[in-house]
């Protein structure tokens with residue numbers, strides 16, 4: 001079985017926004033396998049989602065979100081424009097931040113007390129900057145200073161502030177999961193890994209981190225099980241990079257001024273995964 005491990009929790013009905021997307025579909029599959037009822041909020045109903053209810057509409061629209069929240073006791077909010085590369089900057093920022101505000105505000109008003117929102121490792125600013133940026137130190141962690149210059153990174157930073165605000169405003173527990181590059185073994189992940197093996201520079205901005213789609217889904221579901229109120233930002237990734245080259249060698253070549261705060265033997269991913277283990281009980285299972 002997929003095994004969420006600790007989801008023997010009080011959460012029985014979950015709203016998943018962006019449920020027709022890459023991560024959303026994997027979340028619906030996992031919830032179904034765990035016997036947890038799902039409501040899917042999607043822009044357009046693709047007709048094949050394994051959810052008890054499907055609500056079609058905009059996650060930034062309060063009435064739509066209120067309808068989707070009926071009977072729900074937790075929310076996994078994934079709906080977003082996941083890159084700044086296709087849409088105008090204003091739209092990327094506005095859609096992402098407004099959807100997160102609306103979903104958490106309506107969830108709080110509806111009495112929902114547990115939420116997970118999809119953040120991004122790209123909030124550090126490296127992934128989509130117009131020039132090469134470098135981390136101040138590795139392993140990166142949730143306290144790494146952001147160098148955001150692009151609207152997507154900014155939207156994800158604002159989403160984390162929104163999560164913290166809504167946690168206080170409504171007495172909720174909210175986890176913002178900073179996801180790295182996410183892909184399935186059956187789709188883009190192996191191809192991307194092969195291209196990065198040939199040219200590690202392709203993913204230097206992502207610090208060669210990745211998460212298989214089913215692991216991303218499991219982290220989202222585990223985030224609903226974090227006790228207490230307040231907001232947490234947690235980085236998740238597979239424990240090793242998606243390239244064969246040793247990480248310290250890659251760091252010296254692509255980010256030579258980054259401070260190495262702890263040894264990164266072999267292919268160790270330069271991301272601090274201790275909070276993911278300690279807060280979520282999460283370790284990736286689907287690794288290259």
Ligand SMILES: NC(=O)c1ccc[n+]([C@@H]2O[C@H](COP(=O)([O-])OP(=O)(O)OC[C@H]3O[C@@H](n4cnc5c(N)ncnc54)[C@H](O)[C@@H]3O)[C@@H](O)[C@H]2O)c1
Pocket residue numbers: 017018019020021022023024041042043057058059060077078079080081082083095099118119120121122178179180181182183
């Ligand atoms: N895939 C990655 O590599 C990656 C990495 C870091 C973070 N993330 C974040 O994870 C989340 C899920 O990503 P994904 O890869 O599944 O993306 P995706 O594009 O496959 O899915 C996102 C879904 O959200 C929907 N959506 C967008 N705006 C909406 C709105 N206003 N109302 C309702 N639905 C809306 C889209 O139609 C899409 O189906 C996103 O928040 C993304 O920013 C993804």
